[in-house]
Amino acid sequence: MTIAIVAHDNKKADIVAFVLKRIDFFKRKDIKIISTGTTGTHMRHAGLENVECLKSGPLGGDAQIASRLVEGNVDTVIFFIDPLYSHPHEVDIHMLMRLCNVYDIPLATNYATASYLIKGLKYEQAKNK
Numbered sequence: 001m002t003i004a005i006v007a008h009d010n011k012k013a014d015i016v017a018f019v020l021k022r023i024d025f026f027k028r029k030d031i032k033i034i035s036t037g038t039t040g041t042h043m044r045h046a047g048l049e050n051v052e053c054l055k056s057g058p059l060g061g062d063a064q065i066a067s068r069l070v071e072g073n074v075d076t077v078i079f080f081i082d083p084l085y086s087h088p089h090e091v092d093i094h095m096l097m098r099l100c101n102v103y104d105i106p107l108a109t110n111y112a113t114a115s116y117l118i119k120g121l122k123y124e125q126a127k128n129k
Helices: 009-021 037-045 061-070 090-102 111-127
Strands: 002-007 032-035 051-053 076-080
Touching: 002 009, 002 037, 002 061, 009 037, 009 076, 009 111, 032 037, 032 061, 037 051, 061 090, 076 090, 076 111
Parallel strands: 002 032, 002 076, 032 051
Antiparallel strands: none
8 A cells, every 4th residue: 555645844743743653554564655755754754764755845746646646556645734824836736636536545634634544544454354
């Protein structure tokens, strides 16, 4: 399973805290994580080694994730969005979110929704064992 993890600058601490609270899940051998550059670097520093870092969001990282999603190589997206600030790559952000809807890919944009998403993934995997 490939999970894309992204966070705006003011949400990076939140995404790291989210991942660390669920570190056993994210460190599993059957979980692959792709992330935009800065977010992925923060997660690596927090101890998560199985992160593939792409470009940062403003340099095309969101578009890289969207491309992989279209190719069928992303199973879910966790994107902690900061709704209080505008972003120079807003078009890429909306493209990624739109493509999640087009391809029916689960998308969590905040901590609470991401928590439920991970609980659901854990439940489905336990059920299929």
